[in-house]
Structures are given as C-alpha cells and as structure tokens.
Amino acid sequence: MFDFAKGSIKFIRGGKYPFCHSVLVDDRNRAVIDASSDKDKLEQFKDLGPVNYLITSHAHEDHLAFNYLFPQSKFCVHPFDAPHFENVESLIDSYGDMPQEEREKWRGFLENDCHYTPRRADLLLKDGMVMDLGEVKMEVIHTPGHTKGHCAFHFIEQKILFTADLDLTKAGPYYGDRTSDIEQTIRSLERLKTFEVEIYLTAHGKGILEGDPEHIDRYLEVIFLREEKLIDLLSKGPKTLDQIVQEGIIYGNKSPIGPWDLTISERMMILKHLSCLESRNRVEQEGDVYVLRN
Numbered sequence: 122m123f124d125f126a127k128g129s130i131k132f133i134r135g136g137k138y139p140f141c142h143s144v145l146v147d148d149r150n151r152a153v154i155d156a157s158s159d160k161d162k163l164e165q166f167k168d169l170g171p172v173n174y175l176i177t178s179h180a181h182e183d184h185l186a187f188n189y190l191f192p193q194s195k196f197c198v199h200p201f202d203a204p205h206f207e208n209v210e211s212l213i214d215s216y217g218d219m220p221q222e223e224r225e226k227w228r229g230f231l232e233n234d235c236h237y238t239p240r241r242a243d244l245l246l247k248d249g250m251v252m253d254l255g256e257v258k259m260e261v262i263h264t265p266g267h268t269k270g271h272c273a274f275h276f277i278e279q280k281i282l283f284t285a286d287l288d289l290t291k292a293g294p295y296y297g298d299r300t301s302d303i304e305q306t307i308r309s310l311e312r313l314k315t316f317e318v319e320i321y322l323t324a325h326g327k328g329i330l331e332g333d334p335e336h337i338d339r340y341l342e343v344i345f346l347r348e349e350k351l352i353d354l355l356s357k358g359p360k361t362l363d364q365i366v367q368e369g370i371i372y373g374n375k376s377p378i379g380p381w382d383l384t385i386s387e388r389m390m391i392l393k394h395l396s397c398l399e400s401r402n403r404v405e406q407e408g409d410v411y412v413l414r415n
C-alpha cells in the first residue's frame with residue numbers, strides 16, 4: 122500500500138495535479154500530512170484506527186483534496202495560511218489579482234475537483250514546535266516563500282525531512298502567489314540544507330530522494346538560472362513586461378493545467394524577479410519598460 126516506509130512513517134505517492142504525495146504517521150498518535158494523494162489508500166489508513174492529526178504543509182489547491190475524509194482529526198496549519206482554509210475567497214485572493222470570470226473558474230475547480238470544504242484550524246503550527254506522536258517526534262520548520270505559511274517537517278529520530286512543495290523537481294520552485302517571495306524561498310531552501318537526514322520526501326515529482334543537500338542546490342540553481350535569463354534578455358535592450366512574459370523564461374509555452382493559466386504565473390514570477398533586481402539596483406523601470414543597469 123505504501124511507496125515508502127520507515128518505522129511508523131509511511132508515504133503515498135499521489136497522482137498528478139491537482140493531487141500531491143502524502144506522509145502518514147502510524148504511531149501512538151496517528152497523523153496524515155497533505156491528504157491529497159490517493160483516496161482509497163487514505164481511507165484504508167483511516168480504517169486502521171483514528172487519525173488524531175490532519176496536518177497541512179500549506180494552503181494550495183493540490184494539497185487539500187481529501188481533507189474532508191478526516192472531519193474528526195485536529196486540523197493543523199501555519200497561522201499565515203490558516204485563513205485560506207476558512208474561506209474559499211481568501212484562498213483565491215492569495216493567488217493574486219484576477220478578473221471575476223477567472224475567480225469563478227477557480228471557485229468551481231476548488232469546490233468540485235478539489236473538494237474544498239471550509240475548515241478552521243484546531244492547532245496552529247509554529248516554527249520549531251515538536252509534535253510528539255509517540256516514537257515519532259516531528260519538528261515543524263516554517264519555510265516561507267512558496268506560500269507565506271509553508272512548512273516542512275523534520276522527523277528527528279528517523280532522519281527524514283518532508284520538504285513539501287519545496288519539491289526539488291527539475292521544474293524548480295514556484296513563487297507566483299500574492300505573498301510568495303523569492304528571497305524567502307532561497308533562505309528557506311538554504312535552511313533545509315542544514316538538516317542532516319537520510320531521506321528527503323517531497324510533495325511532487327519522484328517524492329523520495331536521498332538526503333543529499335546537492336538536490337537542494339540544484340533546485341536553487343533553477344532560481345538563479347531564471348534570473349540570469351532575465352538579465353540576458355534585458356541586456357539586449359529595454360523590454361515591457363508583456364515582452365518579457367512572452368519569452369516564457371519560467372514555464373516556456375506550456376498550456377494551462379486545469380484552471381491554472383501558466384502565463385499568469387509566468388507574469389507574477391517575472392514581476393517578483395524584476396522587483397528583486399530593482400532592489401539590487403540592477404534593473405530600473407522607465408515608463409512601461411524595464412532597463413538593465415550595470
């Protein structure tokens with residue numbers, strides 16, 4: 122039933138978007154982290170005994186699809202992301218500005234495909250907090266950047282780190298939400314590198330990796346490469362935001378995934394890169410064009 126197990130820690134690979142991989146803890150206290158993988162397997166786990174904690178790494182549509190299977194569990198989330206679980210409009214707001222029609226599309230998708238069900242947090246996650254699940258002591262690591270309340274989870278004795286959506290895939294990190302932040306993403310990843318573990322579990326992609334910080338370095342490299350490509354483009358002359366977005370530096374020319382229009386994410390993420398470069402005085406906005414400074 123499990124794709125990975127070490128002691129009471131189990132791992133279920135999910136499908137593709139809008140699903141993710143789940144981490145389960147089958148200990149004196151039982152827990153599910155990111156209940157958005159495989160409905161049947163999650164139900165089987167639930168049938169084996171009460172699930173005390175339903176823990177979520179962050180508020181995104183692909184991490185909540187089967188939360189509704191665990192109404193009795195204590196729902197745990199970081200306070201920065203908690204409001205997005207209480208109200209679907211708050212979650213849609215977190216994605217950034219979008220026309221009404223686009224919001225409708227998201228609302229329908231969240232409620233019908235992702236089974237979004239409003240839920241209040243029972244326990245707020247905090248950086249450094251250790252949850253005593255029995256043999257398993259799980260440390261919460263607040264790793265903002267992807268979302269403001271994104272958390273990773275460190276299984277201290279078992280030497281396992283669940284990095285959630287800092288997912289170490291080739292595609293690289295996502296930081297396209299309203300409160301996403303590139304500098305914070307970099308700091309969070311640098312911090313994850315300091316944990317000496319044997320296994321990295323992630324919420325997407327392969328999901329199970331050797332605990333080698335080089336995986337994190339390669340992932341960080343994607344951010345620096347995106348910036349280099351942007352600088353390279355601007356070195357050829359000033360460009361408008363539309364012209365930059367058309368280059369597809371981040372996502373190429375991929376078609377939408379569900380309601381997720383990648384050109385909107387491309388635009389949001391390029392804007393974050395531009396403001397990073399502006400804060401370092403590498404780029405200046407003149408009218409509607411961005412100009413590279415030396």
Ligand SMILES: [Zn+2]
Nearest residue numbers: 179181267286
């Ligand atoms: Zn996410």
Ligand SMILES: [Zn+2]
Nearest residue numbers: 141183286324
């Ligand atoms: Zn995700």
